[in-house]
Amino acid sequence: MTQIPLPLALRAGSNPSRIVVGAGNSAVLDAFSRAADWPFRTAVLFGPPRAGKSLLARWFATSGQGEAIDDADKLDEADLFHRWNRAQESGLPLLIVANAPDGGWKITLPDLASRLGSALHLEIGEPDDAMLADLIAVHAEMRGLALGPDAGAYLVPRATRSHLGAEKLVSVIDRLSLERKQAPTLAIWRDALEEIHGVAQPRLL
Numbered sequence: 001m002t003q004i005p006l007p008l009a010l011r012a013g014s015n016p017s018r019i020v021v022g023a024g025n026s027a028v029l030d031a032f033s034r035a036a037d038w039p040f041r042t043a044v045l046f047g048p049p050r051a052g053k054s055l056l057a058r059w060f061a062t063s064g065q066g067e068a069i070d071d072a073d074k075l076d077e078a079d080l081f082h083r084w085n086r087a088q089e090s091g092l093p094l095l096i097v098a099n100a101p102d103g104g105w106k107i108t109l110p111d112l113a114s115r116l117g118s119a120l121h122l123e124i125g126e127p128d129d130a131m132l133a134d135l136i137a138v139h140a141e142m143r144g145l146a147l148g149p150d151a152g153a154y155l156v157p158r159a160t161r162s163h164l165g166a167e168k169l170v171s172v173i174d175r176l177s178l179e180r181k182q183a184p185t186l187a188i189w190r191d192a193l194e195e196i197h198g199v200a201q202p203r204l205l
Helices: 026-032 053-062 077-090 110-117 129-142 151-155 163-180 186-197
Strands: 003-005 018-020 042-046 067-069 094-097 120-123
Touching: 018 053, 018 129, 026 053, 026 120, 042 053, 042 110, 053 067, 053 094, 067 077, 077 094, 077 110, 129 151, 129 163, 151 186, 163 186
Parallel strands: 042 094, 042 120, 067 094
Antiparallel strands: 003 018
């Protein structure tokens, strides 16, 4: 499991204390290492819900690589443009994080649209099998949930292939385990998948 520890305190139960690195975000992290070469030293990061955009932004800023602006698509455009100008004056790389997908963020301020249109655009993609297994393991660890050594082999091929899907699956497994006062073994894994997908799972591995 490849991970990046986060050198900051996060509210318990809200987010992982480290970033899982895999197929979905390795290109983004590679780009972070070349921040000084970004056009206008600016990059815009997009990604699906719960994909770790905010965690990556915090790590980028706290590791001293530059400034990060999270939820930029929710900010006043004039304020965002002023922050972009300040970053240009300081010479620091600027990472801008937006929740809207690339192409879905409609900027009405022409100067801001021009600057961000010229920036490097980065996007977090779907996890592959290895990364999905790591995400499930991290979310289980956050909840103090012991899934067992066979969990990944059973859950990964049947889970929704997304960061949010991994989080929801572990949440349902945890809830069922608590409700039944049982360890989260095969029967609970299977029932959690059935609840999420609405499709009966095979009774055997």
